[in-house]
Amino acid sequence: MGQPVSKGRIFAAVLFAALLSAPLIYRATQARREGSANRYAAKATAAYGFYFTECANASGIHFRHQAPKLDPKLNHIMEQIASMGAAVSVVDFDRDGWPDFYVTTSGEHARNALYRNMHDGTFRDVAAEVGLADINSPESGVSMGAVWGDYDNDGYDDVLIYKWGRPELYHNDGGKHFTRVTETAGLPPWVNANTAIWFDYDDDGKLDLFLGGYYPEDVNLWRLKTTKIMPESFEYAQNGGRKYLFHNLGGGRFEEVSAKLGIQSRRWALAAVAADFRDTGYPDLFIANDYGVSELYLNEKGKYFREAGKEAGVGYAPKSGMTASVGDILNQGRYGIFVTNISEEGVLVQGNNLWMPAPGASADKIKFENVANAMGVELGGWSFGAQFGDLNNDGYLDLYQVNGNVSLDRDRSYWYDYSKVAGGNRAIISDAANWPPLKGRSLSGYQQKRVWINDGAGQFKEVAQMVGVRDRFDGRSVALADFDNNGALDAVVANQRGPVLFYRNHVDPANKWIELELTGRSSNRSAIGADARVFWNGQEQRQEVSGGSGFCAQNQRRLHFGLGRTSRVDRVEIHWPSGRAQTILSPELDKIHRVEEPE
Amino acid sequence: MSASAESITAQSGTSRQSAAARFFSADNRYLPPILITLILLGANLSFGLLESFSRTALAIATAMGCEIGLTLLIYRKFPNLASAYITGISVGILIRSPEFWPYALCSAIAITSKYVIRWRGRHLWNPSNLAISAMLLLVPEYVATLMIQWGNAVWPMVVIWALGLAIVYRVKRFHITATYVCSFVFLSWARTFFTGHSFLAEVAPITGPMYQLFIFFMITDPKTTVKPRWAQCVVAGLVAVAEMILRLAENVHAPYYALSIVGPAALAAEIYWTGNRRGRGQRAEGGPSKD
Numbered sequence: 043m044g045q046p047v048s049k050g051r052i053f054a055a056v057l058f059a060a061l062l063s064a065p066l067i068y069r070a071t072q073a074r075r076e077g078s079a080n081r082y083a084a085k086a087t088a089a090y091g092f093y094f095t096e097c098a099n100a101s102g103i104h105f106r107h108q109a110p111k112l113d114p115k116l117n118h119i120m121e122q123i124a125s126m127g128a129a130v131s132v133v134d135f136d137r138d139g140w141p142d143f144y145v146t147t148s149g150e151h152a153r154n155a156l157y158r159n160m161h162d163g164t165f166r167d168v169a170a171e172v173g174l175a176d177i178n179s180p181e182s183g184v185s186m187g188a189v190w191g192d193y194d195n196d197g198y199d200d201v202l203i204y205k206w207g208r209p210e211l212y213h214n215d216g217g218k219h220f221t222r223v224t225e226t227a228g229l230p231p232w233v234n235a236n237t238a239i240w241f242d243y244d245d246d247g248k249l250d251l252f253l254g255g256y257y258p259e260d261v262n263l264w265r266l267k268t269t270k271i272m273p274e275s276f277e278y279a280q281n282g283g284r285k286y287l288f289h290n291l292g293g294g295r296f297e298e299v300s301a302k303l304g305i306q307s308r309r310w311a312l313a314a315v316a317a318d319f320r321d322t323g324y325p326d327l328f329i330a331n332d333y334g335v336s337e338l339y340l341n342e343k344g345k346y347f348r349e350a351g352k353e354a355g356v357g358y359a360p361k362s363g364m365t366a367s368v369g370d371i372l373n374q375g376r377y378g379i380f381v382t383n384i385s386e387e388g389v390l391v392q393g394n395n396l397w398m399p400a401p402g403a404s405a406d407k408i409k410f411e412n413v414a415n416a417m418g419v420e421l422g423g424w425s426f427g428a429q430f431g432d433l434n435n436d437g438y439l440d441l442y443q444v445n446g447n448v449s450l451d452r453d454r455s456y457w458y459d460y461s462k463v464a465g466g467n468r469a470i471i472s473d474a475a476n477w478p479p480l481k482g483r484s485l486s487g488y489q490q491k492r493v494w495i496n497d498g499a500g501q502f503k504e505v506a507q508m509v510g511v512r513d514r515f516d517g518r519s520v521a522l523a524d525f526d527n528n529g530a531l532d533a534v535v536a537n538q539r540g541p542v543l544f545y546r547n548h549v550d551p552a553n554k555w556i557e558l559e560l561t562g563r564s565s566n567r568s569a570i571g572a573d574a575r576v577f578w579n580g581q582e583q584r585q586e587v588s589g590g591s592g593f594c595a596q597n598q599r600r601l602h603f604g605l606g607r608t609s610r611v612d613r614v615e616i617h618w619p620s621g622r623a624q625t626i627l628s629p630e631l632d633k634i635h636r637v638e639e640p641e
Numbered sequence: 642m643s644a645s646a647e648s649i650t651a652q653s654g655t656s657r658q659s660a661a662a663r664f665f666s667a668d669n670r671y672l673p674p675i676l677i678t679l680i681l682l683g684a685n686l687s688f689g690l691l692e693s694f695s696r697t698a699l700a701i702a703t704a705m706g707c708e709i710g711l712t713l714l715i716y717r718k719f720p721n722l723a724s725a726y727i728t729g730i731s732v733g734i735l736i737r738s739p740e741f742w743p744y745a746l747c748s749a750i751a752i753t754s755k756y757v758i759r760w761r762g763r764h765l766w767n768p769s770n771l772a773i774s775a776m777l778l779l780v781p782e783y784v785a786t787l788m789i790q791w792g793n794a795v796w797p798m799v800v801i802w803a804l805g806l807a808i809v810y811r812v813k814r815f816h817i818t819a820t821y822v823c824s825f826v827f828l829s830w831a832r833t834f835f836t837g838h839s840f841l842a843e844v845a846p847i848t849g850p851m852y853q854l855f856i857f858f859m860i861t862d863p864k865t866t867v868k869p870r871w872a873q874c875v876v877a878g879l880v881a882v883a884e885m886i887l888r889l890a891e892n893v894h895a896p897y898y899a900l901s902i903v904g905p906a907a908l909a910a911e912i913y914w915t916g917n918r919r920g921r922g923q924r925a926e927g928g929p930s931k932d
Contacts, residue, residue: 050715054756065779388781393739458891465788466845478838
């Protein structure tokens with residue numbers, strides 16, 4: 043004090059003020075950019091090449107998800123526990139060439155719905171007629187999701203409905219009725235599952251089934267013996283449900299082989315996806331886990347799975363994985379994996395992961411890098427389901443992501459109490475009795491959805507508001523399909539304790555497209571795992587027929603390729619799970635191509 | 642959170658001890674940085690604690706770079722970097738952001754604050770506490786703080802508590818940590834009467850690693866704590882009380898804000914009274930003020 047202030051100290055003071063103002067300037071810049079976008083919203087559809095109109099009611103879709111009422115010991119946090127179960131999966135169950143979809147609810151006596159496509163833009167619920175409505179009960183549990191695959195290769199997709207309860211397998215009897223075959227199949231009596239996918243892990247031409255547990259299978263959420271059912275850690279929990287891998291023996295019978303084949307995990311699985319990440323001809327298995335790291339099971343020629351999450355880079359930093367979707371987002375013939383996590387301002391900023399394989403992957407080695415931040419898809423709120431699809435047919439895969447956890451009182455947040463316990467020791471966090479009551483508060487509720495369009499040069503731009511996606515429901519599951527057979531991917535969104543939304547897509551017709559409806563012969567008839575590469579204008583895009591992706595969801599199995607303003611496609615190369623390869627030269631544009639596997 | 646390095650720096654004295662004894666002595670200003678690095682490496686290799694090594698490296702590099710630049714600029718000498726290293730590593734652990742820039746910005750704010758917010762030759766705020774609080778207030782959409790456990794096993798917690806207690810004991814700060822912990826536990830019990838939640842729910846946060854770093858390295862910072870031992874205990878208790886008030890208002894970042902309110906206020910009061918006493922003494926002796 044009393045000494046003259048040095049120039050150095052003046053510089054330090056100016057620097058300090060500048061550092062403190064930097065975030066404010068950054069925020070102001072961001073806000074201005076968003077403001078500009080809103081001002082030009084009217085031009086947005088022209089700018090982005092598409093827009094959505096939500097038309098569930100007009101299309102005859104009147105479905106609202108109901109949450110279950112679990113054991114009264116969980117009443118104080120019921121909305122947080124019973125926060126899943128709204129799911130959607132797309133299937134052409136009657137093989138009329140028009141995609142239908144199935145939605146689940148979780149009320150103990152509420153009915154699931156199967157919406158048949160009426161070919162005129164409307165849908166009709168036929169679940170009760172075909173025997174797929176009455177699935178939920180306190181005795182057998184309630185639905186969490188459904189996946190479709192033709193396990194007996196009779197030409198009609200069958201359905202596994204997984205639940206917090208008894209998983210149910212239904213055989214599709216010629217698209218007219220479904221017969222319950224759970225016991226014949228040998229499925230377990232109770233699994234608290236939140237993910238399942240069909241895939242043919244050993245390429246034997248018969249679809250196998252992966253089923254991932256969330257809560258342990260000895261927990262009946264309606265009749266709790268203890269309240270110690272919660273994860274033992276917010277990011278390192280390994281006390282969840284077990285995993286099941288059912289090998290298809292034929293004749294409608296399955297053998298559980300997870301331990302024999304190296305899949306032994308008790309992480310809290312929320313999503314799984316299978317794809318041939320290493321070009322071995324066999325599908326690898328990726329699992330996104332809540333309360334922990336993701337897992338990558340590398341398929342060793344259909345004989346064994348080797349968990350390689352850490353060495354591949356995806357199993358290192360623990361987060362809250364809630365979706366797993368695969369896409370060749372840079373048109374390089376390589377699959378990236380998108381995993382959603384939680385981002386809540388100032389409390390928990392995990393950020394989504396977009397895992398892109400580093401160049402030089404081989405059968406022995408694959409390494410992924412998280413490029414979500416660099417590509418602009420990192421912050422998505424409390425993110426749940428997401429799917430890749432070329433929404434504007436410009437030739438690059440875009441990303442549709444839903445979010446929002448529990449929307450109750452808009453003005454009161456549960457985050458403080460949630461974070462208090464989430465950071466606690468295992469003895470505290472794992473006991474539901476220690477969790478403070480929710481008392482009608484929201485936990486990351488009323489969130490704005492994300493529609494990210496891919497510029498093809500490594501950047502995604504968020505355009506949800508501009509293209510008409512403005513709902514604030516608690517989104518769980520999203521599935522994409524061309525319901526009108528017009529080359530535009532529409533979106534169906536299942537919301538927790540909310541309505542099913544149907545977003546019809548209107549795409550600039552100047553952008554071309556083709557779709558491939560594949561049918562296996564030596565391979566499984568659903569063609570799940572078939573890999574198609576489309577070559578045009580010096581570009582290449584690769585897609586694989588999927589038996590389930592996203593969060594509790596399944597897109598249409600038909601592959602959709604947007605092509606931009608091209609005049610021709612050079613060729614399509616298809617690699618079937620059987621090992622057969624097929625090339626189609628110059629397929630006609632703007633057309634659905636129905637392709638059978640050659641003999 | 643430059644506590645231990647700085648507190649060791651504050652200790653003086655030489656001894657003819659063995660190399661091992663000297664290494665673990667309170668005179669070794671590099672002991673805390675080494676220990677915190679070992680904790681960090683162990684936790685990260687075991688549990689993937691960090692967002693990434695590169696982000697933490699950025700935080701450390703920025704802190705050290707700022708320290709070097711500002712010390713050269715203002716004092717014309719090369720600084721000892723132990724304190725800046727701990728600031729950087731603390732930011733690397735405690736800040737959680739998918740972006741890179743918050744790590745650099747937070748470290749830069751922390752180090753610069755030491756040279757700017759000063760009164761009578763002392764800086765008032767714990768640098769990393771101030772910087773983290775500023776980030777949480779200014780850019781909450783990009784920044785959160787560490788809120789999870791280090792794994793789900795008991796041993797990491799035991800190791801961290803043991804190392805932390807050993808460090809604060811060696812640097813004669815154990816009483817501050819003990820006062821704060823006792824206050825927090827007692828006030829957790831008191832909060833149950835307001836919230837209706839279980840005692841375990843209220844006491845849960847202190848079992849997390851964020852609190853372990855907070856109580857071992859942040860509130861014990863000798864440069865930003867008051868001098869008398871009894872006053873240090875009072876301030877630690879007041880931090881816990883302020884935190885309780887913030888917690889009752891459901892503030893997620895209560896400990897950071899509580900320390901950034903109470904710590905500087907206590908220090909400013911001490912500086913003011915000490916200065917006045919010294920001034921009165923000097924006037925009584927007829928000498929000039931040396932402030």
